[in-house]
Amino acid sequence: MFTLTEDLTKRFLTDLGLPVPKGKAFDNGSVAASFADGLVGGAVVKALVPTGRRGKANAVKIVDDKAAAEAVVEGMIGSDVHGFAVAKVYVEEKVAIAEEFYLSFSLDGFPGQILVSSHGGVDIEETHKNNPDSVVRSDIDPLNGVTEKIARDLWLKAGLKGDMLAVTASVTATLYKAFVTADAVMMEINPLVLDDAGKPSIVGAMMGIDENGLPRHSEWAEMADGSLIAAWRQFNEREMSVAEANRKIAGGAIRYTELDGDIALLVGGGGAGLLQHDMMLAMGGRPANHTDTNPGAGIEEKFKVTIRAILDNPSVKCLLVSFNHQQLTHCARKAEPLADVLRERKVDTEKFPIVVRLVGPGEEEAKEILDAFPGLVYLPFDASLDDAVRAAIDVRNRMGDHS
Structure with a gap:
């Protein structure tokens, strides 16, 4: 997910005919x-x-x-x-405010949710604590979405009455259409206001966009690299280099987010990657980053960019490269980029520990490629994910602070 800045969010909403200052x-x-x-x-x-x-x-x-x-x-x-x-x-x-409301849509799992409150302009957590009856949450039916009728019922439960109910319901239904059109995973309108004449205005607006929808939104693609956030902060130069490569190089996909540990992870497959991350934490290791990769033509170049980013991170003291079959991708397609970058950077693999576990077609060829690097630990065919994580932690600990 990346978060649009307010100017882009409001420009998008304005183009859809919504009331924006x-x-x-x-x-x-x-x-x-x-x-x-x-x-x-x-x-x-x-x-x-x-x-x-x-x-x-x-x-x-x-x-x-x-x-x-x-x-x-x-x-x-x-x-x-x-x-x-x-x-x-x-x-x-500056908008003259008579009434302030809160509205959000989110797609953090299934089904999506809508949250409305008759108290806007403040943090929704604070509102929920002080005025819980003013906050109404509901699942979104993926077939019907949020119609004016559905929106009206929700705002009625939140305490709205009279003319403001119809106006707010209409804007809510249109905002939901915008949410879907944007391929958004989050939209927060805070506050949605009415002036003394009952005219609505979207004063505060944020949208979080699914980056997989960027091919449908070329107007946001260039902005995405500079404004992606790693949940709590702006991407650094290394993360942005991977994001840029992911956008500009066709085929496959890779995500790279740095953490505060010292063992780098080049792993793939959403479940297997997350599992190894959790295993490392459980075994006392500290991940320096998280990656997620999807194979495809061009993934080799994206691998190289990611490996360079890992090596450029001064906190990294060890690298674990660990993949399962991953759609039967040939193992050499992962081994060759690693070998190329290690040679390019003249990495001393006897001083910088690297553990590799590759499972799938071409395992022997991949092993031959990486056998050229003394000190690199290439795990046998029957090594498990646990074995790979434990091996990385062990070699990191043996190297101490000298790697």
Whole structure:
């Protein structure tokens, strides 16, 4: 998943005809201030980072004049918000608020869920704690989605009445269509507001997008590499190099996320990869990263980029390469990229421990390729996943801090 910044989220929603305040992204204080000065009724300046809870980080400010806007923008740009460097801000018109609501859709498992609350503008966790009756959660029927009727029933349970019920239900149904169209796995609207005339406006908006849907959204593809998040932070240069290779090199797929350990994992197959990660933690090892790979034409080049990223990580003291059959991929297609990068980087495999377990067609050929590297531990055919993880931890421990 990658999280769209607010400007891209709101541009997408605007293009679908949803009510969004006038706004624009800027990386220059004076230009942003001139735009803010032209907005009637004041402006709101927000740090443009792919994360929530910006208000608590003082990353959302209301400004009433040009001088104040320029000062706020200049103060935000270059700052840090929840681990993200602020390179741009989003300036939008200030909306007159009579009512504030909360709305979110999520696809974190099956079925998807919708959550609504009559108390918006604050963290939903805080609302649930203080006003639990105002929060209504429901599964989303994958066949019917969220219709106006379904949305109306949910908002009615949350306490809405009268004209605001119909307006909010209509916007909710349209937002769900946007959620599906975007290939999103998360959408949070906080707050969804009504003004004194009952007119709706989407003041706060975030979307998390399934990166597998990028072929249908070319307008977000380039942005994805710079704004992918590893659940809690922005990708570093090594992670971004793998993300860029994954996008630009056709065939196969690979994901690479760094952690705070010292044993690198080059593993594949969602279940087997996660299992080895958990095994390592259970045995006292500390994973330096997590990977997930899907075979396909071009995967060799993506492997090379990933191995380079692993070797460039100063925390890494050992490497475990471990795969099962993985759709009967020839083992040499994994061994050759590893051998190429080890030669390219002139890695001393007697000082930098590497454990390899490859199962599938071409095992003997893969072993011959890697036998050229003294000290590299190539496990036998009958070695289990447990054996591979334990071997990596053992060689790492034997090397101490000298690897």
